[in-house]
Amino acid sequence: MGWYADNIFPHLMEWVMGKEEFQRQRREALAGASGAVLEIGLGTGLNLPHYPARVTWLTAVDPRPQLPALIEARSVGLSFPVEILRLDAERLPFEDARFDCVVSTWTLCTIPNVLAALAEVRRVLKPGGSFLFLEHGRSEDPKIARWQDWLTPVQKLVACGCHLNRRMDELIRAAGFSIDLLERYQMEGVPKPGGAMYRGRAVPTTTAMRTPIKAASGL
Numbered sequence: 001m002g003w004y005a006d007n008i009f010p011h012l013m014e015w016v017m018g019k020e021e022f023q024r025q026r027r028e029a030l031a032g033a034s035g036a037v038l039e040i041g042l043g044t045g046l047n048l049p050h051y052p053a054r055v056t057w058l059t060a061v062d063p064r065p066q067l068p069a070l071i072e073a074r075s076v077g078l079s080f081p082v083e084i085l086r087l088d089a090e091r092l093p094f095e096d097a098r099f100d101c102v103v104s105t106w107t108l109c110t111i112p113n114v115l116a117a118l119a120e121v122r123r124v125l126k127p128g129g130s131f132l133f134l135e136h137g138r139s140e141d142p143k144i145a146r147w148q149d150w151l152t153p154v155q156k157l158v159a160c161g162c163h164l165n166r167r168m169d170e171l172i173r174a175a176g177f178s179i180d181l182l183e184r185y186q187m188e189g190v191p192k193p194g195g196a197m198y199r200g201r202a203v204p205t206t207t208a209m210r211t212p213i214k215a216a217s218g219l
């Protein structure tokens with residue numbers, strides 16, 4: 001897995017996730033980002049060109065920043081400084097309420113302890129700050145969801161830990177967020193098990209009330 005993860009998967013990811021439809025969705029999802037932003041799971045930096053001018057600072061974490069030369073090239077000429085840290089989102093070294101906005105695109109599927117990462121996202125967000133997410137996850141269609149359950153063990157191998165069947169909205173709420181915008185749709189040009197999308201915005205709830213997670217959250 002190490003050699004594949006270092007040498008093949010980043011190129012595969014760049015090729016698939018750099019396609020026009022993915023770029024369009026990134027642009028739309030990031031349009032509301034502003035101020036000091038944290039991105040979890042930077043990948044190959046495909047989001048970098050899509051941040052709007054209202055962003056003043058970007059910190060990005062990823063345990064394996066992928067294709068560093070490409071990330072560096074994408075960081076040049078941006079209107080805000082970019083700080084990249086080789087870290088897991090489950091343990092963020094930032095003080096509470098440091099960021100105005102946290103962004104996650106196609107990353108909550110892969111983080112091993114996704115609830116711990118979401119709790120960290122909540123902790124480092126300012127009260128009233130935005131968590132912007134663009135994620136694939138468990139389908140609303142039971143037949144597709146069944147396929148997602150069957151295919152997830154294989155997907156985890158070929159896509160370096162990616163789960164097809166996580167219920168993103170439930171996980172986000174369970175970590176102490178309220179979701180004020182949520183779009184569910186099937187992404188065009190992506191096979192159904194991998195294209196059940198969750199796009200939206202969540203804000204930290206004022207009290208850390210946890211919504212219980214149902215059994216099939218895909219953890």
Ligand SMILES: C[S@@+](CC[C@H](N)C(=O)[O-])C[C@H]1O[C@@H](n2cnc3c(N)ncnc32)[C@H](O)[C@@H]1O
Nearest residue numbers: 041042043046062064088089105106107110111
């Ligand atoms: C499918 S890629 C998506 C990359 C990028 N967000 C994008 O939209 O192109 C998932 C990313 O999550 C990262 N990742 C895996 N485990 C993580 C963790 N514990 N914390 C933060 N990122 C993680 C991977 O290294 C990978 O770059």
